[in-house]
Amino acid sequence: MDIFSKNIIAEKLLFVFWSNGYHLTTLQDLQHELDMRPGSIYYKLGNKEALCRLAMEFYIDGLNSKFLEAKTKSESPIKVLKEFVVLLLKDFKSTSPNYLCFLMKIMTEINDRNSPLFTSAKIAIDSFHFKIESLLIEARERGEIRNATCCKSTAILIQSFIDGVRIATKKSTHDVAIADITDDFFGFLF
Template sequence: MIDKATNLYWKKGFHATSMRNLQTEIDMRPGSIYAAFGSKDGLFKEALRNYTDITLTLLEKLKVKYKSPTEVLKAFIKIQVVDTAKDSPNGMCMLAKTIGELTEDNQTLIDTTKTYMNEIASEFIKLIEQGQAMGEINKDKNSKDLAIHVQIQIAGLRTFAKISNDKSKLETMIDNIFVHYPFN
């Protein structure tokens, strides 16, 4: 049920998702949604948590698959940019889309989204620091700044992927993130 709600919110956004949309998608009546989640906002928070958990789980799986922190980051970005461009409910990150959509009227949801973005950034920081310790990433660079750089690159590349069908160009652009400034 949460996966279906997550995909619906990710596809349509918070404001464009009506209670009727939710009712149809998750097969719950409004009263049941309110009883289970307190409100549409409460269900949205659960969807944001779910999206974040899916993202963190993906990072953990990639850490098992790749021994190099840089390769983990590259693989993660490729999945987020190339693989999800057409296969996900929306080619944009649900968290970034939420930040872009909501206004101060939804400050609690914005704060929740920022918290979840910071959780993902913290995982990037850990990977970057491991890469620095292994000599893959310049030790003189600030790991927090590099994590922000990765998040910005993902957002930009996901936008570019929506207008370009050239997967090899996208993959080259992703590889170049780690070859050029600020990682070297």
């Protein structure tokens, strides 16, 4: 399977699993979305867990792309971080079928901490916390934020802000100015 076909399939899988959740996604949902017979799905793509993992990889690749895009726009770690948050939230507002981060949705739905899907989602979330924390450490070293700033706690706070804005934008009946809200939030933080 070429990368183009794999990405199209992964995007469709992401939509189904993100909309329905892992446990509520049925074989019929997958058949309908992929326009494939069950035997073909299992033969070409694997079982339900493998399909969800493919969706997670596609989602993580999208996060990484946004992070790299943000890094190309500024030398300032704080500006990179703000840009990343804005890119993430704007894309999320227009494309996501659910107000939860896909990785968070998988983690909250799968209660088994020993599950490979739970572990993969947690590793990905921890990786993004580390990226945010690293930018904050760099910002502190450059004097962009206070020396007393706890970068680990602030990274978690920024993730909480992202999750909160996601919920607000999905539940709101009026247009939310994501860039303005992000500027205000970073103004409060730093």
